[in-house]
Amino acid sequence: MKKMILGLGLALSVVACSDNAETAGDASGDNGVVNVYSSRHYDTDLALYEDFTEQTGITVNRIEADADALIERIQSEGEFSPADLLVTVDAGRLWRAEEAGVLQSVNSDVLNERLPDYLRHPEGLWFGLSTRARVIIYNKEAGVPEGLDTYMDLADPAWKGDICIRSSSNIYNISLLSSIIANKGEEAAEQWAKGVVANFARDPQGNDTAQIESVAAGECRIAVVNSYYLGRFAGGNEEERAVFDAIGVIFPDQGEGESGTHINVSGAGVVKNAPNRENAIKFLEYLTSESAQRYFADGNNEYPAAIGLAGNSNLEEMGTFRADTLNAATIGAGQTKAVQIFDRAGWN
Numbered sequence: 001m002k003k004m005i006l007g008l009g010l011a012l013s014v015v016a017c018s019d020n021a022e023t024a025g026d027a028s029g030d031n032g033v034v035n036v037y038s039s040r041h042y043d044t045d046l047a048l049y050e051d052f053t054e055q056t057g058i059t060v061n062r063i064e065a066d067a068d069a070l071i072e073r074i075q076s077e078g079e080f081s082p083a084d085l086l087v088t089v090d091a092g093r094l095w096r097a098e099e100a101g102v103l104q105s106v107n108s109d110v111l112n113e114r115l116p117d118y119l120r121h122p123e124g125l126w127f128g129l130s131t132r133a134r135v136i137i138y139n140k141e142a143g144v145p146e147g148l149d150t151y152m153d154l155a156d157p158a159w160k161g162d163i164c165i166r167s168s169s170n171i172y173n174i175s176l177l178s179s180i181i182a183n184k185g186e187e188a189a190e191q192w193a194k195g196v197v198a199n200f201a202r203d204p205q206g207n208d209t210a211q212i213e214s215v216a217a218g219e220c221r222i223a224v225v226n227s228y229y230l231g232r233f234a235g236g237n238e239e240e241r242a243v244f245d246a247i248g249v250i251f252p253d254q255g256e257g258e259s260g261t262h263i264n265v266s267g268a269g270v271v272k273n274a275p276n277r278e279n280a281i282k283f284l285e286y287l288t289s290e291s292a293q294r295y296f297a298d299g300n301n302e303y304p305a306a307i308g309l310a311g312n313s314n315l316e317e318m319g320t321f322r323a324d325t326l327n328a329a330t331i332g333a334g335q336t337k338a339v340q341i342f343d344r345a346g347w348n
Contacts, residue, residue: 033059034279037074038087039067040266044299051295052286058279067093074102079273084280087129087268092171092178094126094267095332103269106281114288114306118325119265126269128328129287130302133227133321134176134262136250137212142221150253151180151262152188154224155195163196164211164220167204168342172226176262177341178334182326183259186337193345204348216246226264231301231314251321260324266302267328 038045041064049060063070067088074081086097097103098121105124112120119128136154138145145162147153154163166173181189201220211223212233233244251261268287270280286292293304303311310316 031276031279032057033061034276034283035082035084036060036062036087036283037070037083037085037271038062038064039070039093040064040087040089042300044295047299048287048292048295051291052283055286056282058282060283068096071097071100071102074271075100081271081273082275083271084274084276085268085283086271087266089266090171090175090264091267091328091331092175092335094121094265094269094328095335097269098125098329098332102272104272104274104277106270106284108281108285110285111288116305116307116325118327119267119305121269121329122327126267127284127288128265128267128305130266130293130296130300130305131263131323132266132302133251133323134172134224134264135227135230135318136252137215137223137225137230137247138250139215139218139221140246140248141218144248145222145250148222148250149255150258151176151224152184152192153252154199154222155192157195157198159199159222161199161201162221163199164201164214164223165196165204166207166211166224168339168347172208172264173224174335174338174342175264175331176224177338178331179259179262179324179326181334181337181341182330183324186341189338190341190344193341193347197345197347212247213243216243227303227315227318228301230318231312234314234317235301235312249318251319253324254322259326260322263303263323265305265328266296267305 049062052058053060070086074083074086086102088094088097103125107124111127115128136148147158177189177193180192208225208229211225212229214220215223230244230249233240253259253261268284270277274280288306290309293306293309296302297304297312301312301314303315
């Protein structure tokens with residue numbers, strides 16, 4: 001079996017084998033392969049790839065690495081890149097791919113029908129596959145934090161010394177602040193960032209799992225985390241379930257006039273010089289089908305991106321919510337301003 005040439009220290013995972021996986025082919029996508037560059041690293045994605053091959057006969061070849069490394073690789077490969085599809089997580093990384101000029105526009109009636117407009121790039125450069133809500137959690141033993149209903153409330157001095165959260169360099173936090181800039185304005189966003197810094201229980205550290213465990217243990221009263229981490233604890237072993245049971249969940253900004261809870265989007269776009277363009281579009285359309293969306297929901301505790309589909313029982317246990325419908329492309333475009341505000345606020 002031939003293999004795509006590796007570079008930049010990336011590893012290749014071939015989900016289904018083909019004798020011509022290295023062949024560039026033409027734009028019609030007649031090679032029977034689709035070459036996926038993915039920064040997602042979940043076992044459920046492998047099941048998706050295998051199911052797609054079983055349904056279509058199209059072999060999925062995958063390179064998995066950090067999104068920035070994959071974007072750099074596609075740029076360095078240029079017109080000779082074997083990449084057909086770039087899959088990544090968060091509006092910020094999708095925006096980076098857009099800015100790097102590595103994606104091409106796609107117009108698919110299937111994708112336009114299945115996905116809400118805020119989970120599609122306005123020019124068809126990428127399409128949402130799944131979402132995660134950025135929620136506020138609190139220690140149940142310390143009691144419900146009355147008056148904490150919105151993201152902006154996190155800056156209230158009433159929560160001084162109570163908040164644990166990740167570093168400002170984390171893409172989830174950057175996108176959250178970018179959404180606040182878009183919804184509330186730069187001045188309000190800067191005041192918010194400064195207020196949250198003043199309320200830190202400790203310097204930012206760890207991932208979302210660490211924040212959840214710290215709140216459950218009472219090391220801090222409040223944290224901001226992505227919902228799929230909570231889903232893992234809810235459906236985990238006895239010890240993990242005990243952590244979940246020790247915390248409460250607030251879906252922010254649900255009141256009248258508020259924008260709704262911020263969501264992160266996992267998405268994909270067809271690469272600019274995709275040698276198997278038609279197969280890439282077929283794969284995108286498959287990933288938004290109900291069966292594929294259930295893989296995202298049931299296998300990785302993500303909310304389906306497709307209209308009308310619900311999350312799994314772990315997510316449903318936390319309650320329903322209204323999502324912020326700010327287009328993810330707008331969130332991506334505000335990344336630079338968000339980083340600058342974090343720096344000025346002293347959010348390390």
